[in-house]
Amino acid sequence: MLTIENLHANVGDKEILRGINLQVNPGEVHAIMGPNGSGKSTMSNVLVGHPGYTVTEGKVTFLGRDLLSLPAENRSHMGMFLSFQYPVEIPGVSMTNFMRTAINEKRKFLGQEPLSPSDFLKMVKAKRDLVKLDAKFMNRAVNEGFSGGEKKRNEIFQMAMLEQKLSILDETDSGLDIDALRIVAEGVNKLKTPETSVIVITHYQRLLDYIKPDIVHVLYHGRIIKTAGPELALELEERGYDWLIKEYEDSEK
C-alpha cells in the first residue's frame, strides 16, 4: 500500500526527517511512537502533502503511484487520510456542505457521478452512528464550537464518509477522555478491512489497547530506530525511550 524510502524533509532550513524507511501492507496497523520533537507529526504532514514542508530526498509510493508528485487533494482522492491532532475550525462552512463537496470531488477524481442527495443523507446517517455523532452537527460549521472529543469523532466520521484506504491518526488520543477514546477507537476498528491500513501516531500505550497494532516503530531524531511487534509498546510504557535512544546512539558511534 505505502512504501517510504529514505525520506528526508525540511521545515524551512531545518532538517526534520533524516531518512525514513517504512513499508505498510494492506490490512496492517502500524503504530509510530517516539519522544516529542522526533518528527512524528512532520512525517504525517509530509505524507499528506502539507505545503509547509519540503521533501529534499527520497521516494514515497502509494498504491503504485509516486505520491510526492501529487497535490494534497489528489492524495486524499486516492484514499489517504490524516486525522488531525488539532482539527481546524472553519466558520461559515457547514459540515453538510463541506462533506458533500469533499465526497463529490473525490467521485469526480475517480470518474464517478456525484452522489444523489438522498444517497448522501443515507450515508451520513450510517457513518454518524459509527462514531455516535449527533445529527445536529451536520448543520453546524466544521468543528466550530465542537468539544475536543467531538472534533476527534468528527475526524473519524469524515474518514468513514470518504472510505479511505490508508488512515494516519495523529495523536488522536490527545485531549480525549476514556469514553471518547473508546468511541473513536471502536469507530476505527469497525472501519478496518483487510484492504485498509492504519498508521497510529501516539505517545501512549492506552490507545493501542483499543486499536491493536501489528507493528510498532519508534521514531527518534528523524529516523526509525526500532521496529518490533506490539510488545514493544508495552515495554516503552514501562521503561521509557532512554534505553532505546542509548542503544541507537551507541550503534551510530
Next chain:
Amino acid sequence: MQTEKIYTDLFVQNRQMVDDGSCQVLNSQRQQALEALEQYGLPVHQEEYLHTDVSQWFQPDWGLNIQRHKIQADSVRIQHGTLPEGVVVETLEKASAQNPALVEKYYNRLADMKRPGIAAINAMFCQDGVFIYVPKNTVVEQPVQLVSLLQSPVSMMVNRRILVVLEQGASLSLVMTDHSGAQNPMLATQVTEVFVGAGATLRLYEMEETGVQNLRAAETFVLQQADSNVQMGCFTLTNGKTRNSTFVTLAEPGANLQLDGAVVTDRNQHVDNFTSVDHKAGNCTSSELYKYVLDDESTGNFYGKVLVRPDSQHTASAQTNRNICVSKKARMWTQPQLEIYADDVKCSHGATVGQLDEQALFYMRQRGIPYVEARMLLMQAFLNEVTDRVQVELLRERLHLLVEKRLRGELNQCQNCGACK
C-alpha cells in the same frame, strides 16, 4: 474650487432649462444647493474621504443631459402585485402634483448639504426621483424593488433621488438595485432620504451590479424616531469606483439599527463605505457588520463613525469590519471611530485585515477539496455571515447565489436578463 465651478456655472447658465424639466418642490431647493456647493464644495481630501477623491470624478465636464434623457412619466410602475391603500410609489414629480404638501414636508430635509459631499450637486441638478410613502400602521407585506438601470452609448452624469417616508407603525422592505450595462464611463450621484416614524420597521437593501467604468457616489440619510427598527444592507458585487456614505440618526429612545455591508472587488475596483451613526437619544441600539473580500489590485475603505451624545445613556453599539485581501496587491483601509460622551453605555468595535486561513485551506485539501474550491468556500462563508442577516428570504437566497457567481468570476459580464432591451 475649479471643479465645482464647472457645475455652478453650468447651473447658472442653464437654470431655466433645469427648472423647466422638473417640478416646483425640487426647484425650490436649487438656490440653497447652489450656495452650499459654492461654500462647501465637493469632497476632496477631507479626513472622511482620505482614500476616495470624489471631486476628481467630476473633473471631466459631464455636462447636462436634461432634454435628452427625461425620466418617462410611467417609469415608476408596479410590475407585480398591488400595494395596500394609501401607499405611494411614484415619481417625485407626480407625487408632488398629487400631494405637494406631503412631498414638500420631507424633500431635502435630511440631506445635509452643509458639508463637502454630493448632496448639494444632486439637489441642484436632479430632475426627478422616486417617492415612497407608507401611511400610519400600514404594513407592506411584499418587498418593493427599485431598479436603477444606467444604459447609454453617451457617457453621462445622472443624479438620482429617492425619498422614503414611513409613518408611525408602518412597515416596508425595500430593495434597491443599481445596474449598469454601459461600457463607457458613467457617473451616478444618488441621494436617498429615509424617514422612519415611531415604531415603524424598515428593511432597506441596496445592491450594486455595475461595470468597471461606473462611478457611484451615494449618500443615504436616515432619521429614526422612537422604537423604530431599521435594517440596512449594502452589497457591492461589481462596480468601478464606489463611495457609499450612510448617515443614520437615532433621534428618539428605543430605536434600533442594524447596518451591514458586503463587498467583493477585483481588478482595479474601489469601494468606500462611510457610515455615521448618531446616537442622539438614549436606549437605542446599533449593530454594524461590514465585510470585504479584495482580489487583484482592488482597493477598499471602511470608515465607521459612532457618536454617543452626552445624554444618550444605555446605548448599546457594536461595530465590526472584517476584510480579506486574497492577493498581495489588494489594499484595504479601515477606520473605526467611536466618540462616546455618555458613561453608562456598552460600545464595542473591531476591525481586521487578513488573508484566508491557511490551516483551514490545508484541512479542506486533505479532505479532497481542491485548492481553488477550498478558497471559494472560505470566501463565501466569510461573506455569508453578512448575507445571512438579510431578512427578505428571496433576496438572501439570491445574494448567496450572486456572491458565489461573483467569486467564481461569472458575474462580470452582462447576464442577458433582458431588462435593458
